[in-house]
Amino acid sequence: MKHSNVDNSEFSLVSRAADGDRDARRELFTRYRDAAYRVARRITGRDEDALDVVQDAFIKAFDRLGEFQHGSRFQTWLLRIVTNRALDLLRARKVRLAIPLAGGGEDDRGPVLADRDETARPGRNMENRETAERVHKAVAALPPDQRAAFSLYATGEMTYGQIAEVLGVPIGTVMSRLYHARRKLHEALADLAPSCAGSEREE
Amino acid sequence: MNASKHNLDELLTRVAEGRLDELTAEQVAALEVHLNDSPEAAAKLAERIPTPPAGPLAAEPAPPTEKEWDAVWNGIEAGEKKNEGEPSVAPDGAPFPPSHLPTFPQAQRLARLWRPLSALAACVALFAAWHFATPTASADLEISLSDDVVIEEMEIFGDASAFVAYAGDGSGSAVIWILEDDEEQTGA
Numbered sequence: 001m002k003h004s005n006v007d008n009s010e011f012s013l014v015s016r017a018a019d020g021d022r023d024a025r026r027e028l029f030t031r032y033r034d035a036a037y038r039v040a041r042r043i044t045g046r047d048e049d050a051l052d053v054v055q056d057a058f059i060k061a062f063d064r065l066g067e068f069q070h071g072s073r074f075q076t077w078l079l080r081i082v083t084n085r086a087l088d089l090l091r092a093r094k095v096r097l098a099i100p101l102a103g104g105g106e107d108d109r110g111p112v113l114a115d116r117d118e119t120a121r122p123g124r125n126m127e128n129r130e131t132a133e134r135v136h137k138a139v140a141a142l143p144p145d146q147r148a149a150f151s152l153y154a155t156g157e158m159t160y161g162q163i164a165e166v167l168g169v170p171i172g173t174v175m176s177r178l179y180h181a182r183r184k185l186h187e188a189l190a191d192l193a194p195s196c197a198g199s200e201r202e203e
Numbered sequence: 204m205n206a207s208k209h210n211l212d213e214l215l216t217r218v219a220e221g222r223l224d225e226l227t228a229e230q231v232a233a234l235e236v237h238l239n240d241s242p243e244a245a246a247k248l249a250e251r252i253p254t255p256p257a258g259p260l261a262a263e264p265a266p267p268t269e270k271e272w273d274a275v276w277n278g279i280e281a282g283e284k285k286n287e288g289e290p291s292v293a294p295d296g297a298p299f300p301p302s303h304l305p306t307f308p309q310a311q312r313l314a315r316l317w318r319p320l321s322a323l324a325a326c327v328a329l330f331a332a333w334h335f336a337t338p339t340a341s342a343d344l345e346i347s348l349s350d351d352v353v354i355e356e357m358e359i360f361g362d363a364s365a366f367v368a369y370a371g372d373g374s375g376s377a378v379i380w381i382l383e384d385d386e387e388q389t390g391a
Binding site: 025026029033034037038041042047050051054055056058059062063131132134135139153154156157158159160161163164170171172173175176178179180182183185186189192 | 218223224226228231232234235236237238239245248249250251252253255256258259260261262263264265266267271272274275276278279282283
């Protein structure tokens, strides 16, 4: 799927980054890190894992910029790498949980990102934490393909076509996965809000 | 599932208007097939943004701090340096990288080694049986090691392979070995 609305500044930025321009790479990172993080965070369910995924995805993306086709948006291409990387991590985590290693556990954190500053996140009271935990569990209970579709959709800015492009599946499949994901989440979290899955469009 | 074209168009309109949740599972299944079969129908939906989630599901995760982003950026630069000089993965012709990035957890790597390890174990078992077994069928049958083994025939068919080997010292001893996909069978 090709998009003709790739702006010139992105084209130039990606071209420079492909030539090894460090400033251009840093600019791409700054521009798209938040979107990458939101998707990775929703799929993995953990801050530290999400940061690891973003880091790996950018390394991979910069390594393969020569393969990037300018007909697509860089963000779409990047999010595809992020999604695949996050799903890989989920699969690896499943294996790790099935075979617990001595001294290891689900909450093991990587050394690079372990010193997360919790004080930088004010306003999280117990109730919010409990709600967040329930939402996380409900999302985590989704099958990986539905979870990935939901994570991209939850950014609120991606079209059906872009989600399909990122996931590498047809648009009808995206619609179907979203439908079932929303339904399951609505059932699991029905008491939190009457339409927490967003059943109505406000226009 | 015999929804008419009219019905499918009507369902598609509802989805495009953000009323996906009004559909039944059967209608979604029918519409999925229609969308995947019809580029025109898919085009109607391609540029639409699905209704974003509401309530607690809409809550954005707290963004990382600048300190954390700096650590990530440093990791990216370190990763890039590490990649320099390493052979890049051959492009597969697809517009995007392969969906499964080439990193496998240890358990998965072990699983992938299952077959060669099994073959090796069978080899060792055969060698041990040959070496230590006491001949019972006949006092004339002698089991001994040979440092001169000739593979006379070897065939690979599908996921199985077989070969016939004999001792090169002219004693006539033969081994027939068959390896199959799901189980290994050995015979001497």
